[in-house]
Amino acid sequence: MADRTAIEVRDLTVAYRDKPVLWDVDLDLPAGVLMAIVGPNGAGKTTLIKSILGLVTPAAGQILVNGAAYDVQRRSVAYVPQRGSVDWDFPTSVLDVVMMGLYGRLGWLRRPGKAERETARHALSKVGMADFADRQISQLSGGQQQRVFLARALAQNASIYLMDEPFQGVDATTERAIVQLLQELRSQGSTVAVVHHDLQTVPEYFDWVLLLNVRRVAAGPVHEVFTEENLRATYGGRVPYLREAALEPPAAPFRLERAAGSE
Amino acid sequence: MNLSFPIELDFTLRTVALGAAILGIVSGTLGTYAVLRGHSLLGDAISHAALPGIAIAFLLTGIRSPFVLVLGASVAGWVGALLVLAVTKRTRVPYDASLGLVLSVFFGFGMVLLTFIQRMPSGNQAGLNNFLFGQAAALLPRDVIVMSALGVLALITTLVLWKELKLLAFDREFGSAIGLPMRAIDVVLTTLLVVAIVIGLQTVGVILMSAILIAPAAAARQWSDRLGTIVVLAALFGATAGVTGALISAATPLLPTGPTIVLCAGAIMLISLFFAPQRGLVAQGVKNRRNRKNLRELGVLEDLYTLARQHKNPLHPHQAVVLRTMTSGPESVAPGLVGLEKRGWVRSAGRDSWALTPEGYVAADLEFAKWNMDPAAGAER
Numbered sequence: 001m002a003d004r005t006a007i008e009v010r011d012l013t014v015a016y017r018d019k020p021v022l023w024d025v026d027l028d029l030p031a032g033v034l035m036a037i038v039g040p041n042g043a044g045k046t047t048l049i050k051s052i053l054g055l056v057t058p059a060a061g062q063i064l065v066n067g068a069a070y071d072v073q074r075r076s077v078a079y080v081p082q083r084g085s086v087d088w089d090f091p092t093s094v095l096d097v098v099m100m101g102l103y104g105r106l107g108w109l110r111r112p113g114k115a116e117r118e119t120a121r122h123a124l125s126k127v128g129m130a131d132f133a134d135r136q137i138s139q140l141s142g143g144q145q146q147r148v149f150l151a152r153a154l155a156q157n158a159s160i161y162l163m164d165e166p167f168q169g170v171d172a173t174t175e176r177a178i179v180q181l182l183q184e185l186r187s188q189g190s191t192v193a194v195v196h197h198d199l200q201t202v203p204e205y206f207d208w209v210l211l212l213n214v215r216r217v218a219a220g221p222v223h224e225v226f227t228e229e230n231l232r233a234t235y236g237g238r239v240p241y242l243r244e245a246a247l248e249p250p251a252a253p254f255r256l257e258r259a260a261g262s263e
Numbered sequence: 264m265n266l267s268f269p270i271e272l273d274f275t276l277r278t279v280a281l282g283a284a285i286l287g288i289v290s291g292t293l294g295t296y297a298v299l300r301g302h303s304l305l306g307d308a309i310s311h312a313a314l315p316g317i318a319i320a321f322l323l324t325g326i327r328s329p330f331v332l333v334l335g336a337s338v339a340g341w342v343g344a345l346l347v348l349a350v351t352k353r354t355r356v357p358y359d360a361s362l363g364l365v366l367s368v369f370f371g372f373g374m375v376l377l378t379f380i381q382r383m384p385s386g387n388q389a390g391l392n393n394f395l396f397g398q399a400a401a402l403l404p405r406d407v408i409v410m411s412a413l414g415v416l417a418l419i420t421t422l423v424l425w426k427e428l429k430l431l432a433f434d435r436e437f438g439s440a441i442g443l444p445m446r447a448i449d450v451v452l453t454t455l456l457v458v459a460i461v462i463g464l465q466t467v468g469v470i471l472m473s474a475i476l477i478a479p480a481a482a483a484r485q486w487s488d489r490l491g492t493i494v495v496l497a498a499l500f501g502a503t504a505g506v507t508g509a510l511i512s513a514a515t516p517l518l519p520t521g522p523t524i525v526l527c528a529g530a531i532m533l534i535s536l537f538f539a540p541q542r543g544l545v546a547q548g549v550k551n552r553r554n555r556k557n558l559r560e561l562g563v564l565e566d567l568y569t570l571a572r573q574h575k576n577p578l579h580p581h582q583a584v585v586l587r588t589m590t591s592g593p594e595s596v597a598p599g600l601v602g603l604e605k606r607g608w609v610r611s612a613g614r615d616s617w618a619l620t621p622e623g624y625v626a627a628d629l630e631f632a633k634w635n636m637d638p639a640a641g642a643e644r
Contacts, residue, residue, distance in 0.1 A: 104441030
């Protein structure tokens, strides 16, 4: 399992108009790791995820998912878009949104039925939202919206999860719950790649990291590549919000303090 | 206005009512998707863009058959819609500007052609001017047959693509990621919008057609939070506005149909805006008032609770004057106390003194204990 490559990116270049967003990016993401994608605004983090999902047409390069093109490996990839990418006043229920994760395999003409509702409810219970199934999505808080999106991805029952800022705008308790879920997915053998903004929590939450700023600065196990030097290269000298502590391997007391202080 | 409809609708009125009902149902249904996607004005561009199509179809064939004219309208409307999308995608012209451009340029071209047709010997009888503001009375059974056929086709397609259209409207990118051909579905939806518009063109006219797409859908959204219910309601509202407006205009000489139908739709929209149970302005106002009243009372309760906790006997009365010094809104103390008394949480002890009741003390404890037993912290809420 450890030797298998979940996602392979070769020489990926993406440009919007004449401005390159990703330049010659390579990545070999082994199966079964939990990877953070970090980098400044405009570094191409979202674009990388969208390229893997075939939502963006690259100018050059190649992407393989489980050794094959995304088109044939679609079912093994689940996607959590940014929470702000949809209109949460849309007239639909929580259960409906989660069932959208199953539309791909349902095929034309078929409506979601009992089995799909069952799957969706199960996914909702995994994110602690079982009681919200029949709620209108307009009544959810930001953290709840995020968990609904997570549940939709879980319903896809994939082996690779691509998540765009799942911690954006959620409170500390929800963040812990989400991290726990991600680590659970990894321990079940899934591969998870997460666009992440809080550098401090990278060593604590993740075991792999991709440092990205249009070009790939570094990628690998956190304890190898999450160094001050690489971070400076990524953020152009000024490393935001970074304390020395974050560069050390996670210390247990620090973690507990954070968790206790956040409630 | 003196309107009297015969109990037995005559043949013309029946044709008019049927046509208006069909156009209302189809526009309401497809307008819902346009409104939910924030593409309401795409309909406006399409309907205006249809005008030169009608004129060209007439110029080419020389016949005023509904089938030919609808075909011309469809092609031109479709080209207009594609042009809007292409301009937005390929150039730096923003979406609303490209809508405005397509709308006005196509419409201007249509008006020029229409003037030209008027000067032709056969032009005056063509009645193409009716396409500007609509003329329901001119509807013939063969028009209604074409409208019904197109309408049924559009509704069936909507039903077949129900979950795909829902995903398109809610989260298009996710749909692409899981492998649904969202671009093709988008083209289908735009085509259905064109169909809905050409169905209504003869009755409502190109200028006001978009109102029949937007108003019933926006009104329906006020009443429900479920897509299915909203679509059905929008269809119902559209049909109601269509039939009412068409019958009024058919019974009144020289009253153009389009504006009359739009006024009916506007009335439905206005009623929904004010009186819908959850989203209506009246309901919202009542809710806001209730919230403000509740907050005011809780503020007074909190201050009284603070005093009570500083006193040996928590149920000891305190003077309202003291309460007034504790808040930035002293004028809310008196009505707050009256409200709390109604809840049975405080009682008057005479001479403007007030005491917590045991129930009031328990309620305050429940409400403010979560703020670390420090009632003052509750003020942040």
